[in-house]
Amino acid sequence: MKEDIIHLIRKDCSQLFIFFTAGKRFGLHLSPIDFFKESGIFNRNIMFLRDRERMHFMNGIGGNIDNFKKLIIHFKEFLAASPWIKHVYCAGFSNGSLGSVLAGLHLNAERVYSFAHRPGTYKGPCKYLDEQVSPRSFDLVEILNQQKINTVFEFHFNVFSKDMLGCVKLRGLPNVKLKPYWAYGHNTLLTLNHRKRLNTIFPKFIGV
Numbered sequence: 001m002k003e004d005i006i007h008l009i010r011k012d013c014s015q016l017f018i019f020f021t022a023g024k025r026f027g028l029h030l031s032p033i034d035f036f037k038e039s040g041i042f043n044r045n046i047m048f049l050r051d052r053e054r055m056h057f058m059n060g061i062g063g064n065i066d067n068f069k070k071l072i073i074h075f076k077e078f079l080a081a082s083p084w085i086k087h088v089y090c091a092g093f094s095n096g097s098l099g100s101v102l103a104g105l106h107l108n109a110e111r112v113y114s115f116a117h118r119p120g121t122y123k124g125p126c127k128y129l130d131e132q133v134s135p136r137s138f139d140l141v142e143i144l145n146q147q148k149i150n151t152v153f154e155f156h157f158n159v160f161s162k163d164m165l166g167c168v169k170l171r172g173l174p175n176v177k178l179k180p181y182w183a184y185g186h187n188t189l190l191t192l193n194h195r196k197r198l199n200t201i202f203p204k205f206i207g208v
Contacts, residue, residue, distance in 0.1 A: 003063035006032075007078075008046040014086040014208045016045040018075065018103065020096035022054045030193065040199040045085055047078070049096075057099030068099075072106045079107075084208045091202075093189065094118050101140065104151050111152045113201065116163045116188040140166075144173050151175060156201075158191055160184040 036042040049071075051057050060066040065074055079085060091113040092100025104112035144153060155170060156179040157163040163186060170176045183191040192198045 003065050004050040004052060004061040006048040010043055010045050011084055012207055013044050014084055014206050016047065016085045016088050017041055017202070018047045018049070018090045020049055020057060020090065020092040020100040020103070022051045022095035030189065038193055038198045039202055041202050043205060051096065051099065054095045056095060072103065075103065075107055087206060089113065091115070094186065101153065105149070109151050111154065114153065114155045116157055116186050117155055117166055118163065141169055141173065144170065144176055149175055152177065154179055156181070156188050158183040158185055158188050161186050
C-alpha cells in the first residue's frame with residue numbers, strides 16, 4: 001500500500017500548507033480540489049495527508065511511513081529539499097486535528113489551524129515517536145502550556161457541538177486562539193463554506 005499523501009508543488013510560493021485528514025471523506029465534506037479553491041490556497045505548496053485508520057496519524061499514512069516519527073522525518077526531509085519554502089502551516093480536520101497540532105509543534109510551524117477538534121478517541125495502544133501511548137493520553141492543555149512555543153494555534157469549532165467541550169479547556173493558554181461559530185453540528189468547514197468565509201481563514205499568498 002502506498003503512502004496516503006499528495007504533494008502540490010508551486011516554486012513561486014514560499015508557503016507550505018500541510019493538511020491532516022482522516023477516513024473515507026477526509027472530514028471535509030468537500031472534495032479536496034473544491035476545498036483548495038474555496039479556501040483560496042490552490043496556488044500554494046500543499047501536502048494533503050489522509051489517515052485511513054483514524055489513529056490520529058500515530059500509525060503514519062501507510063507504506064513506508066508507518067508511524068508518526070517517520071511522518072515528521074518525511075516533512076523535514078521535504079523542507080530540506082525545498083529551500084524556497086519559508087512559511088509552514090498545518091491544518092487538521094476532526095480526527096486529523098491532533099496530528100496537525102503535534103506536527104506543528106515538531107516543525108515549529110507558524111500557525112496550526114484546527115477545525116472541529118476531536119481529542120484522542122482511539123484507545124490504542126500505538127506508538128508516538130519512541131513511546132507506546134494511547135491517543136486518549138494526550139492532554140493538549142499540558143502540551144500547549146509549554147514554554148517557548150512560537151507556533152500560534154487556532155481552534156475553529158461550532159458552539160452547539162461536543163467539540164466545544166474540548167476547545168474551551170484551552171482558553172487562556174499562550175498562543176491559543178479560539179474561533180467559535182454560532183452553529184450546530186460537528187462540521188465547522190461546512191459552516192464556513194455556507195457563510196462564504198473559507199477564503200478568510202488562511203494567510204494571503206507570499207511569493208519567493
